[in-house]
Structure formats: C-alpha cells, structure tokens
Amino acid sequence: xxxxxxxxxxxxxxxxxxxxxxxxxxxxxxxxxxxxxxxxxxxxxxxxxxxxxxxxxxxxxxxxxxxxxxxxxxxxxxxxxxxxxxxxxxxxxxxxxxxxxxxxxxxxxxxxxxxxxxxxxxxxxxxxxxxxxxxxxxxxxxxxxxxxxxxxxxxxxxxxxxxxxxxxxxxxxxxxxxxxxxxxxxxxxxxxxxxxxxxxxxxxxxxxxxxxxxxxxxxxxxxxxxxxxxxxxxxxxxxxxxxxxxxxxxxxxxxxxxxxxxxxxxxxxxxxxxxxxxxxxxxxxxxxxxxxxxxxxxxxxxxxxxxxxxxxxxxxxxxxxxxxxxxxxxxx
Amino acid sequence: xxxxxxxxxxxxxxxxxxxxxxxxxxxxxxxxxxxxxxxxxxxxxxxxxxxxxxxxxxxxxxxxxxxxxxxxxxxxxxxxxxxxxxxxxxxxxxxxxxxxxxxxxxxxxxxxxxxxxxxxxxxxxxxxxxxxxxxxxxxxxxxxxxxxxxxxxxxxxxxxxxxxxxxxxxxxxxxxxxxxxxxxxxxxxxxxxxxxxxxxxxxxxxxxxxxxxxxxxxxxxxxxxxxxxxxxxxxxxxxxxxxxxxxxxxxxxxxxxxxxxxxxxxxxxxxxxxxxxxxxxxxxxxxxxxxxxxxxx
Numbered sequence: 001x002x003x004x005x006x007x008x009x010x011x012x013x014x015x016x017x018x019x020x021x022x023x024x025x026x027x028x029x030x031x032x033x034x035x036x037x038x039x040x041x042x043x044x045x046x047x048x049x050x051x052x053x054x055x056x057x058x059x060x061x062x063x064x065x066x067x068x069x070x071x072x073x074x075x076x077x078x079x080x081x082x083x084x085x086x087x088x089x090x091x092x093x094x095x096x097x098x099x100x101x102x103x104x105x106x107x108x109x110x111x112x113x114x115x116x117x118x119x120x121x122x123x124x125x126x127x128x129x130x131x132x133x134x135x136x137x138x139x140x141x142x143x144x145x146x147x148x149x150x151x152x153x154x155x156x157x158x159x160x161x162x163x164x165x166x167x168x169x170x171x172x173x174x175x176x177x178x179x180x181x182x183x184x185x186x187x188x189x190x191x192x193x194x195x196x197x198x199x200x201x202x203x204x205x206x207x208x209x210x211x212x213x214x215x216x217x218x219x220x221x222x223x224x225x226x227x228x229x230x231x232x233x234x235x236x237x238x239x240x241x242x243x244x245x246x247x248x249x250x251x252x253x254x255x256x257x258x259x260x261x262x263x264x265x266x267x268x269x270x271x272x273x274x275x276x277x278x279x280x281x282x283x284x285x286x287x288x289x290x291x292x293x294x295x296x297x298x299x300x301x302x303x304x305x306x307x308x309x310x311x312x313x314x315x316x317x318x319x320x321x322x323x324x325x326x327x328x329x330x331x332x
Numbered sequence: 333x334x335x336x337x338x339x340x341x342x343x344x345x346x347x348x349x350x351x352x353x354x355x356x357x358x359x360x361x362x363x364x365x366x367x368x369x370x371x372x373x374x375x376x377x378x379x380x381x382x383x384x385x386x387x388x389x390x391x392x393x394x395x396x397x398x399x400x401x402x403x404x405x406x407x408x409x410x411x412x413x414x415x416x417x418x419x420x421x422x423x424x425x426x427x428x429x430x431x432x433x434x435x436x437x438x439x440x441x442x443x444x445x446x447x448x449x450x451x452x453x454x455x456x457x458x459x460x461x462x463x464x465x466x467x468x469x470x471x472x473x474x475x476x477x478x479x480x481x482x483x484x485x486x487x488x489x490x491x492x493x494x495x496x497x498x499x500x501x502x503x504x505x506x507x508x509x510x511x512x513x514x515x516x517x518x519x520x521x522x523x524x525x526x527x528x529x530x531x532x533x534x535x536x537x538x539x540x541x542x543x544x545x546x547x548x549x550x551x552x553x554x555x556x557x558x559x560x561x562x563x564x565x566x567x568x569x570x571x572x573x574x575x576x577x578x579x580x581x582x583x584x585x586x587x588x589x590x591x592x593x594x595x596x597x598x599x600x601x602x603x604x605x606x607x608x609x610x611x612x613x614x615x616x617x618x619x620x621x622x623x624x625x626x627x628x629x
Binding site: 050056120121123124125127128130131132134135136138139141142143146244245248251252255256259301302304305306308309312313316317 | 367413414417418421422423424425427428429431432433434435436439440442443552556559560563564567597598599600601603604605607608611612615616
C-alpha cells in the first residue's frame with residue numbers, strides 16, 4: 001500500500017491546494033474555485049464509470065440533473081416554493097430538509113436513477129451504449145423541462161440556500177476522490193479493468209461483465225447526483241445548465257486529463273476550469289505580470305475550443321497520459 | 333389523434349432530410365470510424381451563409397453557391413486540421429475532438445450573429461402550398477423528397493459505378509487491407525468528407541426553407557436525432573444508416589404533427605425511449621443483415 005499512497009495523495013493535494021487558493025482569493029473570484037471543485041466531483045463521477053470500463057457515457061449529466069432537482073426542491077424554504085414551483089406534488093411542497101441531508105438525498109437519487117437506467121442499458125456496448133446513454137440525457141432533460149410537479153420546469157432554481165462554499169466543495173471533492181480510489185483498488189475495480197483490457201479473457205476467467213459494469217455505473221451515478229446537489233447549492237440552476245454543454249465540457253475535461261487514471265480526471269477538471277476562469281475574468285480585465293489583460297468578450301469559448309482540440313492533437317492520451325501519479329517522475 | 337395529409341407529407345419530407353444527414357454521417361463513419369458531432373454545426377454554417385446572402389440581397393442561386401462553398405471549405409478544413417492528425421487515436425478521443433470543433437463553430441456563430449439569429453428567406457416561395465384534390469401540401473415537402481431521391485440515386489451511382497466509391501466501400505469494410513491494395517487513405521477520407529459536406533449543404537438549403545430562423549443552435553436537435561437514427565438503423569451499411577435516418581425523421585415529424593400539444597412537448601421523450609427499446613432488442617441496428625458486425629463485449 002505504501003507505494004500506492006501517492007496515487008491517492010496527489011489528487012487530494014491538488015484538491016486541497018485549490019481550496020486554499022479559493023480561501024485566500026477575493027470573494028469575486030472565489031466562485032471560480034468552488035466551481036472548479038464541483039467540476040472535480042462530476043468528472044471523478046464520470047471517471048469511475050468511463051475510466052474503469054472504457055465505455056463512453058453521455059448520460060451522466062442526467063444523474064447530476066436529478067441530484068440537483070432533488071436537493072434543490074427539498075431545500076427551498078416552504079414559503080418560497082409556490083413562487084417558482086407552483087404545481088409541485090404535495091409532499092414535495094411541504095417538505096424542507098437541511099443542507100447535508102439534501103446532499104445525501106441527491107446522491108441517493110443519482111444512484112437509484114443510475115441503477116434503474118443501468119439495469120437494461122449495461123447490456124449494450126460500443127456505439128449502441130453511447131447513443132442509449134445519450135437518449136437517457138435527452139429524456140431526462142425533456143421531462144425536467146416540462147414536468148412541473150417535480151421541480152421548477154423552465155424556471156430557474158432561485159431561493160436555494162447557497163451553502164456550497166470552498167470547504168464544503170473541497171470535502172465533497174475529497175470524498176469523491178477517495179471513493180474512486182478505494183473502488184479502483186478493490187477487487188471490483190480490478191475486475192473491471194481486466195474487462196477493459198481484454199473482455200473475452202476476463203469473461204473466460206469468470207467475471208460477470210454486466211454485473212461489474214452495473215456496479216461502476218451506480219457508484220458513478222451516486223457521485224454525479226451528489227455533484228448535482230453541490231451545484232444547485234452554489235448557483236441558481238435551470239434545466240438548460242444541465243444538458244449538452246455540461247456533458248461536452250465534463251467529457252472534454254476527462255479526456256484531456258487522461259481517461260484511464262484518477263489523477264487524469266482531477267488534473268483535467270482543474271486545468272480546464274482554470275483556463276475557463278482565466279478567460280472569463282480576462283473578459284472583464286485581469287491583472288497579469290506587467291499590466292492588465294483584457295480580451296474581447298466571447299474570446300473565452302473560442303480559445304477554449306481551439307486549445308482543447310490542440311491538446312488532443314498533441315497529447316491524444318491526455319495531459320497525464322492516463323497514468324496515475326507516481327513519485328518516480330519526480331526522481332527522474 | 334387526427335392525422336392530416338399535410339402531417340404525413342411533412343413527416344416524409346423530414347424523413348428525407350434526415351436520411352440525407354444520416355448518409356453524410358454514415359459515410360464519414362465508414363472510412364474513419366468517427367461519429368462527427370460537428371455535422372450539425374456544418375449545416376448551421378451553411379444556413380448562416382444563406383441568411384447573410386439574403387441580407388445582402390444576393391440572388392437565390394448566389395446564396396446557395398455561397399452555402400455550398402462555406403460548408404465544403406469547412407468540411408475540408410475539419411478533415412485536414414482535426415481528423416487527419418487524430419486518425420490513429422481511439423474513438424473517444426476523436427469524438428471529443430469533434431465536440432471541441434462543434435463547440436468552436438457554435439461559439440463563433442454566437443459571437444458573430446448573436447443568439448437571436450437571422451432570417452434566411454432565400455427560397456421562401458417554396459413554403460406555399462399546392463392544393464391537390466382538396467389537400468394542402470407545401471411545395472417544399474415535395475421538393476425535399478425529390479431532392480433526397482436524386483441525391484441518394486447519385487450517391488448510389490458514385491458508390492457502385494465509380495472507382496472512388498469502390499475505394500470508399502473497401503475502406504469502410506477494412507481500412508488496413510484496402511490501403512495495402514492501393515487505396516490512398518488521404519484521398520478516400522477526403523472524398524468521403526467532401527461528399528458528406530455536400531450533403532450537409534443540401535440539408536442546409538432544405539431546412540432553411542422550412543425553418544427560416546437561423547440561430548447558433550440551428551440543426552443541433554436534428555443532428556442528435558439523426559445520430560440516434562443512424563445507430564438505430566445500423567452503421568455497417570450505408571443503406572441501413574439511411575433507412576434509420578428516414579425512420580426516425582418520419583417518426584419525429586409524424587408524432588410532432590399528430591400528438592396533441594400537451595403531449596407533443598414530451599415528443600423527445602417518446603422518441604428516445606423508442607430508440608432505447610430498439611437498441612436493447614437489436615443492438616446492431618434494425619436494418620443490418622447477418623446480425624451485423626461481430627459484437628464486441
């Protein structure tokens with residue numbers, strides 16, 4: 001275990017470093033650090049499934065969305081619910097829970113949804129699996145947008161207590177990283193990796209591919225739902241924020257970091273978040289060594305698109321090469 | 333549920349347009365094993381070219397020429413700058429690269445034209461109906477079906493009668509072996525990308541007639557639906573992908589017209605639930621022969 005400890009410590013140190021920077025940052029920029037930490041939770045959630053199985057999923061933002069809906073609806077004070085959620089089911093209208101229970105319920109909702117979806121879908125592979133998970137995203141987004149008995153529909157989640165601060169987000173990210181680490185070191189994680197490398201051989205050795213993939217899917221659904229809870233407690237969300245753009249962005253974070261390592265997931269999430277925050281603030285003028293940099297508004301998305309494509313062309317296996325952090329790199 | 337002939341005509345024409353998009357996506361998938369998520373943004377760029385031409389009061393033919401020029405140029409750029417360097421990489425990497433391209437094109441459109449979009453009114457007179465036996469059928473529905481049939485017939489000739497088509501089919505079956513037998517990789521991929529771009533331009537013209545308001549997310553939903561349709565039909569034969577595209581386009585247009593309003597807002601849910609069900613029963617596609625390609629675990 002001693003030789004493996006850096007694999008857990010390195011991502012944890014990165015998360016803590018981000019939290020410390022966020023703590024000393026001005027209150028205007030602090031939100032960027034919190035957002036970066038929440039992205040770490042989402043991307044680690046994606047990684048638990050995609051990294052360990054090698055199967056792509058476009059559906060994880062549905063788990064984030066359901067987590068956000070659960071935590072959001074349940075933590076708006078009862079008096080303010082009718083203002084933007086007039087047609088809620090009775091028990092949702094009258095129930096309000098605290099911050100931590102709402103996050104736990106968000107995680108449970110994400111996990112249960114992943115189980116329900118995964119039971120049929122984990123039989124699929126390749127493109128069929130990709131498109132089927134995409135279909136889940138479409139259905140979820142469609143229903144959350146129009147079914148007003150379970151949430152705000154097309155309104156924005158206002159009046160959710162904004163409790164996701166730097167430390168809560170950092171603890172959340174650490175929990176996600178820890179869960180992913182324990183899972184990938186467990187026999188289940190190892191079996192899945194065996195499947196990823198050589199599926200027929202793994203099946204011949206008695207591994208149930210379906211059952212192992214389903215397990216990873218549910219665990220990643222739990223983490224994704226939890227991330228949705230954190231996110232709805234951070235910003236006023238609407239169904240539009242939990243759709244294609246977020247799906248693409250978080251998948252890009254994972255692939256750019258390096259799909260097959262936890263280290264890659266964390267590095268990718270933080271690197272792209274840093275880039276995004278830098279350009280977002282540069283659009284308003286940011287102080288750099290030797291003056292102030294101001295870029296025209298809208299540069300951000302264009303530069304990011306170009307940079308993402310460039311990184312993939314130069315380093316197709318991601319910034320980390322898909323390998324875990326190792327102290328040997330430092331000694332060389 | 334009342335079904336009018338107009339609904340059926342619209343559904344058939346939407347099916348035709350989706351079939352063209354399906355062929356465009358399927359051809360590139362055949363030679364590159366790449367699902368091009370940026371295909372919708374190619375169509376969007378062509379639509380903006382039409383809108384600009386309308387704004388500058390260009391004649392219709394000049395606008396259509398500009399549309400083709402823009403879409404073909406972008407397709408070639410995409411191939412040279414993104415697909416070619418990444419050709420040897422895993423599908424996940426290529427897919428995310430096409431996300432990046434899609435994201436980029438959409439942001440450029442957003443910056444340039446704004447979120448509200450522009451009106452492309454080039455061939456608007458095609459939106460007026462013909463009255464046939466007391467039934468209104470919009471001219472564009474008929475034109476779209478005719479154009480679709482013409483394009484598919486031309487493509488069939490290209491794939492079966494010309495050497496470049498033979499190369500494309502060979503490369504789609506086994507890229508490595510076809511290269512050893514003298515198929516030039518860059519040329520076959522380049523021509524598939526060009527044909528696919530040509531179809532995107534045709535689709536841009538047809539779609540802007542029916543939906544003249546062009547926004548940065550123009551054709552985005554259509555592309556997602558067609559991608560589902562392509563996988564639903566099966567990707568190992570062009571005809572299977574085409575039929576898949578037509579089926580999902582017809583289903584989408586038909587349900588959209590036939591469902592009452594309080595249900596039609598859930599159209600996408602019905603559509604994608606059906607997609608999931610079909611994939612569970614036939615993961616290799618509805619229209620594949622011999623059980624499709626060998627199933628990977």
